[in-house]
Amino acid sequence: MRIGELARRAGVSERSLRYYEQQGLLLSERTPGGHRSYGEWAVDRVIRIQALYAAGLGSKKIALLLPCMRDADGGPTERTTGELVEELTAERDRIDRMILDLVRSRDVLDEVIDAATAKA
Amino acid sequence: MRIGELARRAGVSERSLRYYEQQGLLLSERTPGGHRSYGEWAVDRVIRIQALYAAGLGSKKIALLLPCMRDADGGPTERTTGELVEELTAERDRIDRMILDLVRSRDVLDEVIDAATAKA
DNA sequence: GTAGAACTTGACACCGGTGTCAGATTCAAG
DNA sequence: CTTGAATCTGACACCGGTGTCAAGTTCTAC
Numbered sequence: 001m002r003i004g005e006l007a008r009r010a011g012v013s014e015r016s017l018r019y020y021e022q023q024g025l026l027l028s029e030r031t032p033g034g035h036r037s038y039g040e041w042a043v044d045r046v047i048r049i050q051a052l053y054a055a056g057l058g059s060k061k062i063a064l065l066l067p068c069m070r071d072a073d074g075g076p077t078e079r080t081t082g083e084l085v086e087e088l089t090a091e092r093d094r095i096d097r098m099i100l101d102l103v104r105s106r107d108v109l110d111e112v113i114d115a116a117t118a119k120a
Numbered sequence: 121m122r123i124g125e126l127a128r129r130a131g132v133s134e135r136s137l138r139y140y141e142q143q144g145l146l147l148s149e150r151t152p153g154g155h156r157s158y159g160e161w162a163v164d165r166v167i168r169i170q171a172l173y174a175a176g177l178g179s180k181k182i183a184l185l186l187p188c189m190r191d192a193d194g195g196p197t198e199r200t201t202g203e204l205v206e207e208l209t210a211e212r213d214r215i216d217r218m219i220l221d222l223v224r225s226r227d228v229l230d231e232v233i234d235a236a237t238a239k240a
Numbered sequence: 241g242t243a244g245a246a247c248t249t250g251a252c253a254c255c256g257g258t259g260t261c262a263g264a265t266t267c268a269a270g
Numbered sequence: 271c272t273t274g275a276a277t278c279t280g281a282c283a284c285c286g287g288t289g290t291c292a293a294g295t296t297c298t299a300c
Contacts, residue, residue: 033266055225068232085236092229099222105175109212112188116205153296
């Protein structure tokens with residue numbers, strides 16, 4: 001499939017897909033004319049990339065992490081090095097804290113919403 | 121207390137505190153010489169502001185939301201308008217989705233970490 | 241009074257993923 | 271062919287909370 005379809009199916013812009021490729025997160029075959037061409041595996045990968053971005057990871061960390069993930073994209077599943085494990089653990093802990101903060105903020109919002117809704 | 125102590129106790133920079141004030145999120149008394157002075161309530165408020173920022177809300181939304189929160193700061197707890205409730209509900213749903221994404225990303229990280237750790 | 245820490249305002253820069261525009265090229269269908 | 275849609279590369283801008291520096295003022299303790 002080509003970039004337009006991938007963008008639509010993965011729910012991101014074409015701009016972002018080209019950016020991901022530039023960051024080394026997403027490979028593409030090329031047609032003789034230079035247009036990008038993707039296999040089915042690309043959809044899942046892009047969605048995963050999005051999730052990691054949303055989790056606050058930067059391109060570099062994601063680039064290190066992706067090859068270590070056993071996936072449907074048949075990647076080589078590289079050996080995770082000790083140093084990387086440390087970084088990933090730090091990221092996981094950061095995400096855990098972020099989740100706690102978010103839950104609290106959501107509860108605060110719920111409280112306000114409930115108070116306003118049940119003001120009957 | 122003054123800005124330095126507040127910054128230390130709330131875990132943010134003085135820069136941020138001045139910015140919050142500029143955005144109308146944090147009031148301060150002033151000494152005759154113009155230095156900011158805060159009561160104890162400020163610590164909780166700043167922490168709450170931080171949590172909302174971390175949840176992806178912008179200054180304007182937070183400014184609308186803060187007066188509606190019943191708190192230890194003795195704020196007037198303004199009436200939440202219908203329009204605001206809609207916005208807040210949208211924010212809450214967005215945060216919910218964000219939490220789900222984060223949990224999934226964290227689980228992915230855990231998987232990679234476990235795989236690398238238990239490779240014995 | 242006086243020294244040094246703390247505070248003031250104002251300005252400039254950054255980050256990094258994304259939007260968007262321009263101009264050129266390619267693809268697919270008639 | 272030809273034509274219109276799709277894609278290509280490259281560049282510029284944005285956002286918005288925060289870091290940081292500069293020059294000046296205030297506070298506090300001796």
